[in-house]
Every structure is written in structure tokens, then in C-alpha cells.
Amino acid sequence: MRDFFLTHEDRAFREEVRAFMSRELAPKMDLIERDQDFNTQLTVARALGQAGYLKLMFPDLYRGALPKPGLIHAVIVSEEAAFLNYAFETTIATALSCAYPIHRFARAALRERYLLPILEGRSLGSICMTEPNVGSDSASMKTRIRFDEVSGEWVISGLKRYISNASKADVYIVWGVTDPEVPPQKGLTAILIPADADGMSFPRLYDFMGRRGSIVGEVAMDEVRVPEENLLGELNGGFKIMLSAFNFERVILGGSGLGVARSAFEIASQHAQERVSFGQKLGQKQLIWDMIAQMSCKIDASELLTHRAAKMYDSGIGGKDLMREASQAKLVASETAVFCADRTVQILGGDGVTRQYGRAEQLYRDARTLPIVGGTSEMCKYLIAAREMPSIRLNL
Numbered sequence: 001m002r003d004f005f006l007t008h009e010d011r012a013f014r015e016e017v018r019a020f021m022s023r024e025l026a027p028k029m030d031l032i033e034r035d036q037d038f039n040t041q042l043t044v045a046r047a048l049g050q051a052g053y054l055k056l057m058f059p060d061l062y063r064g065a066l067p068k069p070g071l072i073h074a075v076i077v078s079e080e081a082a083f084l085n086y087a088f089e090t091t092i093a094t095a096l097s098c099a100y101p102i103h104r105f106a107r108a109a110l111r112e113r114y115l116l117p118i119l120e121g122r123s124l125g126s127i128c129m130t131e132p133n134v135g136s137d138s139a140s141m142k143t144r145i146r147f148d149e150v151s152g153e154w155v156i157s158g159l160k161r162y163i164s165n166a167s168k169a170d171v172y173i174v175w176g177v178t179d180p181e182v183p184p185q186k187g188l189t190a191i192l193i194p195a196d197a198d199g200m201s202f203p204r205l206y207d208f209m210g211r212r213g214s215i216v217g218e219v220a221m222d223e224v225r226v227p228e229e230n231l232l233g234e235l236n237g238g239f240k241i242m243l244s245a246f247n248f249e250r251v252i253l254g255g256s257g258l259g260v261a262r263s264a265f266e267i268a269s270q271h272a273q274e275r276v277s278f279g280q281k282l283g284q285k286q287l288i289w290d291m292i293a294q295m296s297c298k299i300d301a302s303e304l305l306t307h308r309a310a311k312m313y314d315s316g317i318g319g320k321d322l323m324r325e326a327s328q329a330k331l332v333a334s335e336t337a338v339f340c341a342d343r344t345v346q347i348l349g350g351d352g353v354t355r356q357y358g359r360a361e362q363l364y365r366d367a368r369t370l371p372i373v374g375g376t377s378e379m380c381k382y383l384i385a386a387r388e389m390p391s392i393r394l395n396l
């Protein structure tokens with residue numbers, strides 16, 4: 001049985017979201033992938049916001065029909081969006097990853113200014129951790145944040161790279177060092193910076209093999225000044241915010257991987273049932289049904305792990321107690337997306353690597369970023385293994 005962890009109500013919600021995506025996103029897939037038209041993404045994001053689908057994670061703000069909205073519903077939205085277009089899904093997932101710490105850790109005035117516009121699809125957010133010399137080892141970042149006692153402002157300098165929604169977001173959460181004398185876990189702080197702050201610039205946008213249409217680039221901060229109230233949480237409390245943002249992001253990424261994997265699988269199983277080779281349907285050949293069976297198992301494993309992690313979160317489990325499950329969901333779903341996209345290309349033969357014959361080649365390119373973003377597969381394995389072997393210190 002698919003959707004094992006979903007209630008009747010969750011399944012009805014999935015149908016509703018699926019109908020929304022086929023109405024609002026499906027007709028625009030080409031504009032996003034082929035023309036890389038970001039305005040089209042903004043139009044769909046606005047519609048998503050107006051339908052209330054970006055507030056699912058925030059029950060105090062949600063006004064829709066679900067009596068108990070939660071991460072499981074946000075995962076369903078991600079999955080259904082990624083099924084059609086992974087680039088679009090990353091744009092909204094990034095905005096949500098920014099909205100989440102604002103909702104939880106920002107001062108009331110800032111929440112009011114920045115949160116609702118993101119959740120209503122009227123503006124975008126971005127999260128900035130990665131730097132030129134610091135990726136997986138995010139705690140070793142070099143961006144500096146200091147407090148100017150005279151003006152009462154935070155002053156931020158540094159360069160972030162590989163930042164989703166860079167130059168398009170209206171607000172950026174930036175992590176930096178506030179106390180270099182202590183271990184990084186105790187000396188990082190998170191600050192909210194509006195895009196139009198003096199000293200903010202976006203020197204470079206990247207050109208990726210997949211996720212065509214999404215925007216990823218550098219964010220440079222040259223003595224950027226923001227008011228004291230832009231501090232998120234506590235001074236030197238940035239690492240804790242980062243960890244909770246990672247949990248949330250990884251469960252959502254489970255949904256992204258699942259959407260991409262399911263999309264590829266649908267193409268593969270259809271082709272295997274239609275294409276005739278050596279007088280028989282492809283799906284009648286053992287080497288082909290082996291691939292179909294492996295994809296089926298991996299997709300179900302991804303779904304069970306992702307939905308379990310989301311339901312755990314919705315039942316109040318978080319922080320370190322969710323780290324293993326969130327990492328398992330992200331690891332298995334993203335590797336499954338790569339596996340399924342690759343096997344689908346193989347089952348399609350020439351059609352699999354040709355742009356004129358459907359989306360298999362796009363899914364193959366799109367899937368490849370999944371094991372890299374939001375904590376690489378290796379980092380997820382570290383977090384899982386560290387929880388499973390608490391008596392030893394793993395050699396990172």
C-alpha cells in the first residue's frame with residue numbers, strides 16, 4: 001500500500017494539491033525549464049500562497065480547511081511540485097526554509113514585516129550558510145558579524161556562495177561568526193538582512209546542469225548594517241537555529257526526492273509496458289522488470305521514511321531526536337531520485353537521452369543535485385551513524 005502513513009484526510013489533501021499543480025504548474029513547466037522564465041515561477045508561487053499552501057507549517061497563521069496542518073502537508077506540496085518541476089519546488093522550499101526560522105526566532109516586528117509576504121507568495125526568502133571554502137563543514141564559516149555599540153547596529157561582512165534565490169529573494173538569513181574565540185557551535189549568530197540593505201550585492205549567478213530555471217548565486221556583504229532587532233534568536237545562538245532549519249529542510253527534501261523519483265518511475269513503467277523489442281513488451285524481460293522492482297522498493301522506502309519523519313515532527317519531536325530520521329529520509333529519497341532517473345533513461349534507450357522525447361533526460365539532470373544540497377549524502381550518513389553509535393566519536 002502506498003501512502004501508508006497518511007490519513008484519509010491527508011490523502012484527500014494530496015488530491016487537492018495534485019489538482020492545483022496540474023492546473024497552475026503543469027502548463028508552465030516548459031517556460032520554467034526551457035525559457036528559464038523566473039517570473040513564471042513567481043506567478044505560480046503567488047497562486048500557491050493565495051491557496052494557503054505555504055502556511056501549512058504554521059498552524060497559527062493557516063486559515064484553510066485542514067484541522068491540523070503540518071510538515072506532512074508541506075511535504076505533500078513539495079512532492080507534488082517536484083513531480084512536475086523540481087526547479088520550481090526548490091524556489092518555494094527555499095522560501096519556506098527562510099520562513100521557518102523567521103517564524104520561530106524573529107522579533108515580533110520582523111515577523112510581521114517579512115513572514116506573511118513570503119507565506120502569501122508575495123516575496124521570496126533565502127538562507128545563506130555555504131561559503132567558498134566552507135560547505136559541509138558549515139560551522140567553520142568565515143563571515144563576520146559584529147555589533148556596533150555606537151550606532152546600535154549589526155555589521156556583516158562576508159561572501160556566501162551556492163545560495164538559492166540569490167538576487168531574487170527580498171530577505172536573507174545570514175549566518176556568521178560573532179565570537180571567534182570559542183568553538184564554532186557556540187560562536188555563530190543568525191541575522192536577517194533585507195535585499196536592499198547597503199553593501200549587499202550578488203556578484204555571480206551559477207549555470208547548473210539541472211534545476212534549470214531556479215536561481216542560485218553568490219551573496220556578498222560588505223559592511224552591511226542592520227538594526228539590532230534583526231538578530232534571530234540569541235547572540236551566539238546561530239548554530240541551534242541552523243540545526244533546527246536543517247531538520248526541517250531535510251524532511252522537505254525527502255518530499256522533493258520522492259517527487260522526482262515518482263515522476264521518473266511513471267515514465268519508465270509506462271514505457272516498459274508499451275515498447276516492443278524482440279517481439280515482446282520490454283517489461284516482460286527480466287533485466288527490465290528487475291529495474292522496475294528496484295525502483296518500486298526504493299520509492300516506497302523513501303516515502304515511508306519521509307512521511308515518518310514528517311509525522312514525528314508534527315507530533316512534537318524535533319532537534320536531536322529527529323536528526324537520524326530526517327537524515328535517513330533525505331539520504332534515501334535523494335539517492336532514490338538519482339537511481340530512478342538513471343534507470344528510467346536506461347529503459348528508454350535513445351529516447352531517454354533526447355530532449356525531443358519527454359522529460360527523462362531533464363529528470364536525470366535535475367536529480368543529481370539532490371544528494372548534494374541540504375547536507376550531502378555523506379553528511380547524512382555521518383549524522384545517522386553518529387546517532388547509532390553514541391559511544392564513539394566519529395572522525396569527521
Ligand SMILES: Cc1cc2nc3c(=O)[nH]c(=O)nc-3n(C[C@H](O)[C@H](O)[C@H](O)COP(=O)(O)OP(=O)(O)OC[C@H]3O[C@@H](n4cnc5c(N)ncnc54)[C@H](O)[C@@H]3O)c2cc1C
Nearest residue numbers: 127128129130134135136162163164372373374376378396
Ligand atoms: C543547486 C544548489 C543549491 C544550493 N542552495 C544553497 C542555499 O540555498 N544555501 C546554502 O547555504 N547552501 C546552498 N547550497 C550549498 C550546499 O549546501 C553545499 O554545496 C553542500 O553543503 C556541500 O558543500 P560543498 O559544495 O562545499 O562541498 P564539500 O563540503 O567541499 O564536499 C565535497 C564532497 O566531499 C564530501 N565530504 C566533505 N567532508 C567530508 C567528510 N568529513 N567525510 C566524508 N566526505 C566528506 C561531501 O559529502 C561531498 O561529497 C546549494 C548547492 C547547490 C549545488
